[in-house]
Amino acid sequence: KFYNESVATAFLRLYESTAQLVWNQFMEASWNYVTNITKKNREEMLRSEASRSRHTLYFGSRARLFKTSGYQDPLVQRMLSKLQNLDKAALPQDELREYNRLLARMETTFSTAQVCLNEGPCLDLESDLQELMATSRDPKELLWAWQGWRDAVGRQIRPTFEHYVQFSNKVAQLNGYKDMGALWRSKYESDTLEQDLEVLYQELQPLYLNLHAYVRRALHHHYGPEVVALKRPIPAHLLGNMWAQSWVKILDLVLPFPNKPPEDVTKTMKGQHWKPTKMFEEADDFFTSLGLFPVPDEFWTKSMLEKPTDGREVECEASSWDFYNGKDFRIKKCTEVTIEDLLSVFHQMGHIQYLMQYRNLSVIFRRGASPAFEEAVGSVITLSASSHKYMIHRGLLSQESQDSEEEVNFLMSLALEKIAFIPFAYLMDLFRWRVFDGTIHKDLYNQEWWNLRLKYQGVCPPVSRTEDDFDPGAKFHIAANIPYIRYFLSLVLQFQLHDALCQASGHVGPLHRCDIYNSKIAGKMLEDVLSLGSSKPWPEVLQKITGETSVSTKALMTYFKPLLNWLVAENVRQGDVLGWPDFSCSYEE
Ligand SMILES: C[C@H](NC(=O)O)C(=O)O
Numbered sequence: 334k335f336y337n338e339s340v341a342t343a344f345l346r347l348y349e350s351t352a353q354l355v356w357n358q359f360m361e362a363s364w365n366y367v368t369n370i371t372k373k374n375r376e377e378m379l380r381s382e383a384s385r386s387r388h389t390l391y392f393g394s395r396a397r398l399f400k401t402s403g404y405q406d407p408l409v410q411r412m413l414s415k416l417q418n419l420d421k422a423a424l425p426q427d428e429l430r431e432y433n434r435l436l437a438r439m440e441t442t443f444s445t446a447q448v449c450l451n452e453g454p455c456l457d458l459e460s461d462l463q464e465l466m467a468t469s470r471d472p473k474e475l476l477w478a479w480q481g482w483r484d485a486v487g488r489q490i491r492p493t494f495e496h497y498v499q500f501s502n503k504v505a506q507l508n509g510y511k512d513m514g515a516l517w518r519s520k521y522e523s524d525t526l527e528q529d530l531e532v533l534y535q536e537l538q539p540l541y542l543n544l545h546a547y548v549r550r551a552l553h554h555h556y557g558p559e560v561v562a563l564k565r566p567i568p569a570h571l572l573g574n575m576w577a578q579s580w581v582k583i584l585d586l587v588l589p590f591p592n593k594p595p596e597d598v599t600k601t602m603k604g605q606h607w608k609p610t611k612m613f614e615e616a617d618d619f620f621t622s623l624g625l626f627p628v629p630d631e632f633w634t635k636s637m638l639e640k641p642t643d644g645r646e647v648e649c650e651a652s653s654w655d656f657y658n659g660k661d662f663r664i665k666k667c668t669e670v671t672i673e674d675l676l677s678v679f680h681q682m683g684h685i686q687y688l689m690q691y692r693n694l695s696v697i698f699r700r701g702a703s704p705a706f707e708e709a710v711g712s713v714i715t716l717s718a719s720s721h722k723y724m725i726h727r728g729l730l731s732q733e734s735q736d737s738e739e740e741v742n743f744l745m746s747l748a749l750e751k752i753a754f755i756p757f758a759y760l761m762d763l764f765r766w767r768v769f770d771g772t773i774h775k776d777l778y779n780q781e782w783w784n785l786r787l788k789y790q791g792v793c794p795p796v797s798r799t800e801d802d803f804d805p806g807a808k809f810h811i812a813a814n815i816p817y818i819r820y821f822l823s824l825v826l827q828f829q830l831h832d833a834l835c836q837a838s839g840h841v842g843p844l845h846r847c848d849i850y851n852s853k854i855a856g857k858m859l860e861d862v863l864s865l866g867s868s869k870p871w872p873e874v875l876q877k878i879t880g881e882t883s884v885s886t887k888a889l890m891t892y893f894k895p896l897l898n899w900l901v902a903e904n905v906r907q908g909d910v911l912g913w914p915d916f917s918c919s920y921e922e
């Protein structure tokens with residue numbers, strides 16, 4: 334074992350100079366593939382992945398030779414320990430090639446799947462099927478899209494997914510973890526993660542149960558008792574979203590004060606001839622108003638901000654990309670001119686801001702303090718951008734003030750996005766952790782998925798399911814091997830950060846009215862945190878902004894308190910039962 338710290342420092346410098354090149358090449362090849370899905374580009378991406386893995390293996394296996402205890406510089410120690418995780422590069426080459434092929438197969442099946450009308454056109458997920466799920470109020474049409482998508486994706490990738498689980502667990506074991514779930518959880522550097530998550534979930538459950546009961550009653554009223562029964566779970570295809578993870582598109586069916594409907598911001602955007610580029614410029618302007626970086630010129634020339642119309646097949650799922658050369662950062666998004674997409678643009682631009690803030694760190698530290706921090710940054714800004722104050726400021730709303738009823742309507746629209754999401758974000762990796770640790774046997778994948786969907790979300794499949802189906806695979810992050818607990822933690826973290834930044838920026842009044850636009854103080858606090866990347870444990874990073882070292886639901890509960898009060902009163906008035914005591918998912922046989 335090498336003990337000598339100066340050898341380690343030289344070793345890391347060599348890693349640094351080679352890693353940027355290798356990672357840049359890999360990102361370019363990956364980018365070329367997902368923005369132009371062809372066999373040639375896939376082969377090129379797989380070749381580039383293999384060379385990146387060889388580089389990881391070379392340095393990672395040598396990093397394991399260093400005995401880092403007792404080193405003076407904690408950063409050297411932290412860098413070496415991170416390098417020692419080889420991830421999938423630990424596989425023998427032939428198995429790595431097979432693993433990469435099946436990963437590409439699952440993700441590409443998702444990205445190219447369509448649902449076709451008999452003798453009619455074929456619908457893409459983005460945005461035909463998502464628009465149908467959002468706007469149709471015909472249960473049969475919704476069922477057609479819901480089932481068609483799962484037939485086209487979930488069913489197709491089930492066999493591949495079973496191999497993916499085996500390979501993933503082998504990767505984890507070769508890196509010293511018992512299974513891939515343990516490797517995923519290790520990114521949070523906490524040995525109480527699962528207990529902490531359960532506590533957060535329990536604290537949030539009353540908010541979710543009250544929203545669920547209220548929304549169920551509204552759908553019961555709209556669709557009738559045959560379709561939506563009180564005291565039962567809600568059929569998953571009626572919630573305005575392909576995965577029932579966000580219910581914001583059925584706000585019109587559940588508006589607390591229907592005589593005070595919010596202005597249609599999407600209509601205003603279209604009326605003002607907004608284009609996708611302007612949506613990104615708006616977000617860029619928000620970050621620069623905080624004193625943070627604008628995106629570089631090549632962001633505008635190299636990003637894919639709209640779905641191509643030249644016939645190219647692309648992966649539409651939005652994502653932000655670091656090309657590891659300190660100046661090339663891109664977003665891939667099939668942007669539509671809608672308020673939902675504007676907020677999603679803010680979220681993605683938050684990722685880009687993180688990449689820019691930590692671009693001078695070692696490649697090893699060019700990650701978020703935790704995956705949840707990566708997701709939370711953009712969402713924090715989105716909370717300000719969602720505020721009535723900001724929308725007025727940008728001319729997207731015209732009515733100056735909101736009365737208390739309009740504020741409840743506003744909070745309901747945020748709750749349909751954020752509160753509805755809680756159980757979904759939690760169960761996505763509860764499912765996969767149990768698949769990886771063997772608790773969920775491969776012959777029961779679909780039944781166990783729906784057990785979790787029933788237990789945590791209180792939703793049912795609209796039609797009976799079998800083990801020929803693989804409904805979890807119809808969600809991008811499962812087809813694309815992207816962990817998800819980051820979104821659950823980000824949901825709580827974003828309100829905690831928003832609250833701290835609002836206080837620092839001098840905001841007074843209810844949290845949901847806060848907009849940190851133009852606050853250089855808030856911007857400086859963000860800069861101090863984002864520029865650390867993953868060089869410090871995330872509790873230390875959190876403390877720099879909030880003074881706390883653990884994630885807390887306090888700010889989220891404060892934000893939604895006026896709505897919870899209203900929901901509880903309403904559910905009591907209606908004599909509603911919280912939860913789904915009649916838990917069977919009924920099907921007319
Ligand atoms: C919440 C998560 N957002 C994202 O991936 O950008 C999703 O879309 O499922």
Ligand SMILES: [Zn+2]
Pocket residue numbers: 680681684707708
């Ligand atoms: Zn994100």
